Amino acid sequence: MANPSINQVLLVAGTHGNELSGLYLQKLIRDGVYQADRSTFQVKNTVGNPPAVKKNARFIDIDLNRAFSSADLESDANEKRLAAEFVKQHADNENQLIIDLHNTTSxxxxxxxxLSSDPYYARMGAYVKQRMPEANILFEDRKSWIDQPYLCTTGRHGLMLEVGAQAHGSLKYETLELMKNLLTAVLDYIENTNLNNPLKLNDYDAYGYIEEVMFPLDIDGMRLATVHPTSVAKTLLLLSRESLF
Incomplete structure (x- = not known):
C-alpha cells in the first residue's frame, strides 16, 4: 500500500473544552516558540469546540469527540452542529492529516x-516508539474507519495524542512537554515518509482493546467493590485479576 502524500496537518485543540494542553501548544506555535511546519507540509490550527472552551467545560450538550458518526448530524445539539460544520470543511481533503490533541486525568x-493498523500507522507507531521510548502506542481500531465517531477520523487520515495525568481545567508543564515531544515525533515521521527517507524501524509493543471488566454489582446495581489501592493509577500496566478489586 502506497503511503499517503500529506501536504497539510490540521492540529485540533479544545475538542474537549476543559483540556488545556493542546490549546497552549497552539499558543506556542502562534508565538513562534514551537516550530510545527516542515518542508513538505504546513500545520494549521483550529479549536474544536469554542463554546466549551469559553465555559471551561468538556462539552455543552454532548461529547464532540463522539459526535462524528454519520447518524443524526442534523441534531440541534451544539456539538452535532459543530461536527456537521467540521465535516463540511475537512472531510474531502485527501492530503490532510488531522491530529486531535487531548489531555486526561488518567x-x-x-x-x-x-485508529487504523494499516502499514502507514503501524510504522508511525514504530518510529514514535524509537524516538520517544516512554511513549505508549494504542491501537483503537475495533471499528472500521468510516464507523469511528471521532473528530480525527472525519477525513482520510488522522490520529489522537493523549497526555496525562492532568486535572481538567489546569495546565501542567510536564504534560505539555510530553505533548510537544510526542507531536514532534509524529510530525517528523510524516516529513520523513513524504520525503521517502528510509527508516530502520524495530518491532515494538503496543496496546489494544481486549475486553471490558465490569465491577461486581449487588442485586440493586450498586458496586460491591472499588479498584484495589495497589491498582489505582496503573493505567496501561499489566494487572493481575486478583489485584483489580
Missing part, C-alpha cells in the same frame, strides 16, 4: 492513539 503518560 495516568497515560504520552500516548499515541491510532
Amino acid at each position: 495516568n497515560m503518560g504520552a500516548t499515541l492513539i491510532l
